[in-house]
Amino acid sequence: MKDFTQELNEETIGLQTEELTINMGPQHPSTHGVLRVVVKSDGEIIRAAYPDIGYLHRCFEKHTERREYIQGIPFTSRMDYVAAMSQELGYVLAIEKLLGLEIPERAQAIRVVISELQRIASHLLSVGTYGLDMGGFTPFLYAFRDREKILRIFEEICGARLLYNYMRPGGVSRDLTPGVIDKIKDFTKYFPSQLDEMNDLLTNNSIFISRTAHIGVITADQAISYGLSGPNLRGSGFNWDLRKDNPYSGYEKYDFDVCLGLAEKGEIGDCWNRYYVRVKEMYESIKIITQVVESLPAGEHTAKAPKSPKPVGEIYMETECPRGTLGYHIVADGGKKPWRVKAKSPCFIVTSTMDEMCRGMMLADVVAYLGSIDIVLGEVDR
């Protein structure tokens, strides 16, 4: 990243400047929720940026401790409301591991289809709103048009468009009907061409590239030291994907590539590469969905699981959510309710990089950085 400080000091030698504190948010359209960033700026240059979180804190961890295990699932889906299926999956996988349940193959396959569809929906929102942040309105509408198709499929599968409550310990709440499978197949045929359109419209657009390339560079070392995960880590060129490295729910059976930031434009770890990792991941998700749907095993959609499970023990289960590694730490004492539930959120971690990354940046680039790390404040605050 270019350091404008030196250049500017030479130009304005002898001039007195004063640091200005700007409040960005909590009701700022580009903060993707209710994030407040206290920005100390010297003219256009950021000296410090303190993210202030907690505006969407709804005590979900505490709520989950006060309720039975199954009653906790609706709360997990409200954490990251853009990728609710993936959030539920991690929670039920943790409970299943505690109970030692065997999951039928069909249920596992359904879970893979669902969470990959959810990944596409989540990335479409991220990509579309990133275009919106950078001043392009059309990509946003195109992305939402395609996301709508996925939400319709979800509505038919489980009855809700956003907050699904579909996963259960032992499987899923409803089976996929042949009609829905046809609709998923239609979508996999339809979607890649739309993604190519998105590349023409936004990814390779020269104006978009000059807004995002070489901005907010997170090196691989920095990314690891912060503990980033998901597209933010892979955008920095580090090959780490739990679907490959620690497979769950039968991901090892399917053939797909881990997408990394390869500096097609800009440099590795900048905003453009993080954005482009998401676009590439959508192609891979389509690949996985096609494979699963072609060979969807017959059988039960749920295992025989107790109605109100009473597991004993301690577990940490992490899954690869669209935004990164989401971990659930559950301490169970044998009662109906968990003793402690802790969610390790990828968005919370990446929010903490803001101060270091934004120093020396121009003010308008903060928006570019915030959009590229793709945070959902519901998950940051929980």
Place this chain on the structure above:
Amino acid sequence: MSAFKEYFQNINDAVVSTYKGMMVTLRAFLKTQGFRKVKNGYDYGAGPVTISYPEVKDDIPLSSRNRLFMHQEGCISCNQCAVICPVECITIESRKKTVEEDDGSKTPAHFGSKPLKLKLLRFDIDEALCCFCGLCTEVCPTECLVHTPEYEYSKYDRDNLIYDYLNFSDENPLPEG
């Protein structure tokens, strides 16, 4: 020299890539032949995809989870829905039937023909609290408590969202789901 070249290269890139993007939108624009009526979200046809909501209603799936409806004749007052509800929006009151009242009646066949041993005194659902998770409909043994695809039921007062499923009349109707 290289800076000179880069300058024109940049202009060329900008023009070419913007032209590409504009062609995408132009193609989409040319496909709009008149005002197409969009029926539902699965419409993969070209052209407008917006459903002009109040005039055209999306035909949402029957499995959609929206407002709850309780079929009074099917409830056996087992209290399972009230127990499983994560937000405690269901209030049920019941008492044991007296000897005179106990006529061995059962729920209708499509609600499972279960014996009605308790007398249901109150069945309120606060729809303002409901989080539409669908857990109550799953545990219901007679499947008399269901989510309906009905989603237009906003009220001016929050108290009007408390649905009393045992006493509804013409003045205080509950639309069928």
